[in-house]
Amino acid sequence: MNHIELVKRSIEFNSPDYLPMELVDVPGIYNAYGTLDPETVTYIPGTENFDSGWVTYHWTFSQMGKTKAGENLRKDEWGVIQKIPLDEHSTYIIEHSPFAESKEIKNYKFPSPEITEPFFEKTSEIIRSRYADRFICGYIDPGAFLIAYNIFGYQTFFIKLSEDIKLVIEVIDRIFQYHRALISKWKKAGAHMVNVIDEIAGNNGLFFSPEIWRKHFRRFYEDLFKHIHQENMYTGLLFDGDIRIILDDVLKMEIDVLQFVQPNVVGIKTLREKVKGKKCLKCSVDMMSTLACGTPEDVEKEAEILVGNLNSKKGGFICNVLRWHRPQYPVKNVIASVETFNKYRRK
Numbered sequence: 278m279n280h281i282e283l284v285k286r287s288i289e290f291n292s293p294d295y296l297p298m299e300l301v302d303v304p305g306i307y308n309a310y311g312t313l314d315p316e317t318v319t320y321i322p323g324t325e326n327f328d329s330g331w332v333t334y335h336w337t338f339s340q341m342g343k344t345k346a347g348e349n350l351r352k353d354e355w356g357v358i359q360k361i362p363l364d365e366h367s368t369y370i371i372e373h374s375p376f377a378e379s380k381e382i383k384n385y386k387f388p389s390p391e392i393t394e395p396f397f398e399k400t401s402e403i404i405r406s407r408y409a410d411r412f413i414c415g416y417i418d419p420g421a422f423l424i425a426y427n428i429f430g431y432q433t434f435f436i437k438l439s440e441d442i443k444l445v446i447e448v449i450d451r452i453f454q455y456h457r458a459l460i461s462k463w464k465k466a467g468a469h470m471v472n473v474i475d476e477i478a479g480n481n482g483l484f485f486s487p488e489i490w491r492k493h494f495r496r497f498y499e500d501l502f503k504h505i506h507q508e509n510m511y512t513g514l515l516f517d518g519d520i521r522i523i524l525d526d527v528l529k530m531e532i533d534v535l536q537f538v539q540p541n542v543v544g545i546k547t548l549r550e551k552v553k554g555k556k557c558l559k560c561s562v563d564m565m566s567t568l569a570c571g572t573p574e575d576v577e578k579e580a581e582i583l584v585g586n587l588n589s590k591k592g593g594f595i596c597n598v599l600r601w602h603r604p605q606y607p608v609k610n611v612i613a614s615v616e617t618f619n620k621y622r623r624k
Contacts, residue, residue, distance in 0.1 A: 390458035415468035420475025470511035478518030561597035
């Protein structure tokens, strides 16, 4: 069974031969939010025969020089200025949000999706020349809310959500229109699936009431997933944080794969009881707790629990392996996750 067929069978609960693995650190592709040269990326030992590649469109940048301290400054297509810290403990810092002042809102021009064409042309060539035999999961990261937080700034976003929700809805709508235009580009580039990463919750629940999400924002995700299916690709969603209060709503959407890189926040028991057998699950060892702060033995135990609770003979589970960058996770923990998942990857 080849890599592409294996992942498809897992998503469709069609009895894959073994447990599929999706890799973030794909040589030639992974760029850590534009802070890493993809050609310097090497395989994590034991992941060379990965099945699914995590391939992401983040932003298209224009460079703006450096700070006095020598930190790189860059502006994305949304007009947000980012600073890249010299240390590698964080990925980027927002230096300016275009909606920081009300006058900038009135004069704001949304970007054209065609600005992404160089990324998709380059990515398409890499996929064809190096990974044509692998399942390609095209990611949209950041999703609409993450982009909106950057455009407004977090504080202004939530003030506007309370005082001028029509403006927030308009901005979210325009961002989804932009992302909708990327779907055909992902298809042309060779993707088999499009996965959205977004953030509407923290570790203690949603940032706003579930009624607001259901009334004003759920429809945008529903429309995007339908559009992805119309392009004959699988759909995926990764919502960071504790989304248990809207999990039933999410399960009703046209989502093929639900992804969790912080499975302990929602709870592995919750995922087993509410999601297993209904949607394919894609999970890593918890990137904010166990993988970051645990021991290799903790990582091995959690990887075993994930597979034991969320996989089945018919499939429905894909393991994520994360090394990350800025900062990297402890090497021994990353290797422990790979070695544990690999126990289930061959008959």
